């Protein structure tokens with residue numbers, strides 16, 4: 001199959017490289033000439049484990065190429081995927097579809113034969129209808145079908161998620177040729193027995209938002225349960241295990257923490273809320289999830305001040321991990337941003353270390369001093385705060401860290417350090433949803 005991928009962001013670049021790895025012939029298109037040149041010379045625009053190798057090997061094999069020329073890129077394509085950004089629209093939280101519609105117009109102008117146009121970007125219900133209208137209005141002479149094929153990959157585990165998905169969702173308006181093309185594109189996944197589910201187009205668009213909103217709700221549920229655990233002296237990790245072992249609930253996405261962040265959950269929950277309100281079918285549970293999660297990130301700053309003894313002025317706080325999750329350099333809506341703001345407002349000085357995110361983080365938090373490793377960050381600090389659970393932080397020498405600090409206070413916002421180990425190292429420990437050892 002000849003596939004064109006419009007957009008080389010997270011979803012576009014990973015999907016393009018994986019489709020090429022399946023043996024398809026893929027052209028990735030992006031307007032940003034600098035980005036295309038960088039990718040072609042082996043420099044990835046994002047940090048994603050294994051991506052540089054996957055792109056390099058498929059480009060070398062001649063199955064993956066890059067261009068800034070959309071007209072050139074879509075020539076002869078069996079399927080044209082739109083994988084451009086759909087950020088939150090400034091002011092109202094609706095998904096900003098201007099990049100999607102601009103891509104649809106350019107595709108309409110360039111398309112040279114029958115093809116399937118696929119929205120892979122996360123787009124609100126009804127976007128496929130509008131993309132179809134835009135293309136048909138401009139080009140009644142070509143046979144096109146518009147399909148929704150949402151992507152469920154996670155950052156940091158993107159390649160594995162794409163190649164071994166729990167399911168593939170394809171939404172069509174019943175066009176048999178489109179169904180056949182999509183089935184052929186995903187046929188290599190048959191080996192992994194990944195179910196490919198065909199639905200209506202609007203349904204597929206909604207499945208994506210429903211999945212992300214449900215996962216965000218699950219996280220928020222356990223986060224509120226963590227607060228209750230702290231109040232009543234219970235342990236949230238055991239509560240999570242105790243409910244998660246029930247197959248109907250499942251153990252995943254029940255890790256309490258500083259609140260969800262990233263490029264997806266915050267914007268997608270908000271966009272779903274807006275869609276519900278617009279259609280007089282409010283999703284009140286998700287409205288509450290959005291509010292609770294926003295407040296939680298800043299509340300983590302207050303939790304740290306409490307661990308410092310209630311006063312942050314004149315004190316130094318060392319943060320370990322700044323990105324919204326490990327194995328990415330993505331800082332979008334990262335809890336660390338709200339935590340830094342709250343601590344700065346309280347008068348603290350902040351030092352931080354992150355294995356991959358410091359370059360992206362530095363301009364977002366100009367007052368923060370970036371350290372060269374966890375030990376340098378902790379030196380002389382009054383509190384050490386684990387914000388993001390990078391593997392590199394799991395086996396740190398806690399004794400060495402505690403001994404180098406002005407005050408050995410550890411705030412573990414991801415509950416990765418065993419209580420006994422932290423205590424033995426001399427730390428006063430504050431955790432999420434558990435007793436810890438704070439006074």
Ligand code: UGA
Nearest residue numbers: 151152153154155219253254255257260261262264324325
């Ligand atoms: C999420 C979804 O998991 C993907 O399925 C989806 O494709 C993607 O959004 C998207 O729409 O593009 P991602 O944002 O990469 O993926 O990261 P997650 O692993 O889902 O984590 C999101 C946030 O939730 C992070 O801040 C993470 O720390 C937090 N989280 C996750 C928790 O606090 N607790 C958990 O148990 C799980």
